[in-house]
Amino acid sequence: xxxxxxxxxxxxxxxxxxxxxxxxxxxxxxxxxxxxxxxxxxxxxxxxxxxxxxxxxxxxxxxxxxxxxxxxxxxxxxxxxxxxxxxxxxxxxxxxxxxxxxxxxxxxxxxxxxxxxxxxxxxxxxxxxxxxxxxxxxxxxxxxxxxxxxxxxxxxxxxxxxxxxxxxxxxxxxxxxxxxxxxxxxxxxxxxxxxx
Amino acid sequence: xxxxxxxxxxxxxxxxxxxxxxxxxxxxxxxxxxxxxxxxxxxxxxxxxxxxxxxxxxxxxxxxxxxxxxxxxxxxxxxxxxxxxxxxxxxxxxxxxxxxxxxxxxxxxxxxxxxxxxxxxxxxxxxxxxxxxxxxxxxxxxxxxxxxxxxxxxxxxxxx
Numbered sequence: 001x002x003x004x005x006x007x008x009x010x011x012x013x014x015x016x017x018x019x020x021x022x023x024x025x026x027x028x029x030x031x032x033x034x035x036x037x038x039x040x041x042x043x044x045x046x047x048x049x050x051x052x053x054x055x056x057x058x059x060x061x062x063x064x065x066x067x068x069x070x071x072x073x074x075x076x077x078x079x080x081x082x083x084x085x086x087x088x089x090x091x092x093x094x095x096x097x098x099x100x101x102x103x104x105x106x107x108x109x110x111x112x113x114x115x116x117x118x119x120x121x122x123x124x125x126x127x128x129x130x131x132x133x134x135x136x137x138x139x140x141x142x143x144x145x146x147x148x149x150x151x152x153x154x155x156x157x158x159x160x161x162x163x164x165x166x167x168x169x170x171x172x173x174x175x176x177x178x179x180x181x182x183x184x185x186x187x188x189x190x191x192x193x194x195x196x
Numbered sequence: 197x198x199x200x201x202x203x204x205x206x207x208x209x210x211x212x213x214x215x216x217x218x219x220x221x222x223x224x225x226x227x228x229x230x231x232x233x234x235x236x237x238x239x240x241x242x243x244x245x246x247x248x249x250x251x252x253x254x255x256x257x258x259x260x261x262x263x264x265x266x267x268x269x270x271x272x273x274x275x276x277x278x279x280x281x282x283x284x285x286x287x288x289x290x291x292x293x294x295x296x297x298x299x300x301x302x303x304x305x306x307x308x309x310x311x312x313x314x315x316x317x318x319x320x321x322x323x324x325x326x327x328x329x330x331x332x333x334x335x336x337x338x339x340x341x342x343x344x345x346x347x348x349x350x351x352x353x354x355x356x
Contacts, residue, residue, distance in 0.1 A: 042248070045255065188345075
């Protein structure tokens with residue numbers, strides 16, 4: 001649910017990075033944070049455990065520029081990927097305008113990817129959303145790792161709807177901004193159509 | 197979608213800002229702000245310069261969401277009020293009409309009793325404003341500024 005403020009001429013949207021544990025959701029946000037002009041970003045908040053696993057969420061406010069005199073602001077959130085934090089994941093999906101599914105390309109993590117994607121669908125449905133109607137992109141992360149599945153295979157398994165998808169190495173930034181731009185564009189296009 | 201879009205117009209914003217400004221004085225508090233349940237800041241008053249309001253808004257919304265989750269597990273509808281007591285600063289969080297969150301930050305210059313009393317009154321006023329605002333937003337005759345925006349406008353945002 002975006003928030004349009006006519007007075008301050010701002011449009012605020014919420015984007016959620018979803019995916020299995022250790023797939024690189026937080027790393028995506030950290031890279032964006034590190035590479036963004038200080039004027040365009042707020043403070044990044046990470047509610048993490050002592051071992052730096054996401055406990056509740058990471059949050060990064062980002063300004064992308066103006067469209068027809070309206071400032072566009074995106075609030076980026078990650079969810080905790082570990083299976084048992086499901087109650088927290090549901091909360092973070094509330095009011096979402098766009099979703100990035102970060103998949104882990106390693107063959108050993110295929111089951112975790114599928115499970116997380118199913119979980120995303122279920123949790124969205126509980127809130128009255130459908131993944132097929134939401135602005136949604138996929139990032140196949142960790143392309144630099146050994147033992148990864150070919151992109152075609154990942155696509156077949158995770159991208160039946162043929163949404164925009166990107167190869168990524170979030171730790172070095174490969175594909176990070178392409179993914180963000182793609183989802184932001186879809187969110188703005190959906191706003192234009194009045195579907196969010 | 198499950199929730200209507202939140203849109204803020206000048207008329208309602210001024211009314212809300214008036215209530216928030218008034219609450220800072222009436223409760224003798226430091227900062228008052230209103231955020232929506234998704235963590236977007238709607239209005240703020242008081243000594244806001246010392247505070248990262250964007251972060252506070254997001255964390256408060258997360259806090260309300262988590263408390264709402266606990267309420268659900270206990271088969272409560274919601275916990276509408278929260279109070280956190282610190283050594284110097286205290287924070288009073290009130291859910292308004294299950295739609296927005298009213299936050300008051302105060303110190304020892306005032307009392308929890310006074311804050312609660314003033315928050316109660318402000319909550320009633322805010323409820324009425326947000327009710328009418330939501331009706332306005334749901335009116336199909338109300339257009340979003342995005343209706344006129346072209347694909348080129350969106351593309352040009354990313355041409356850097």
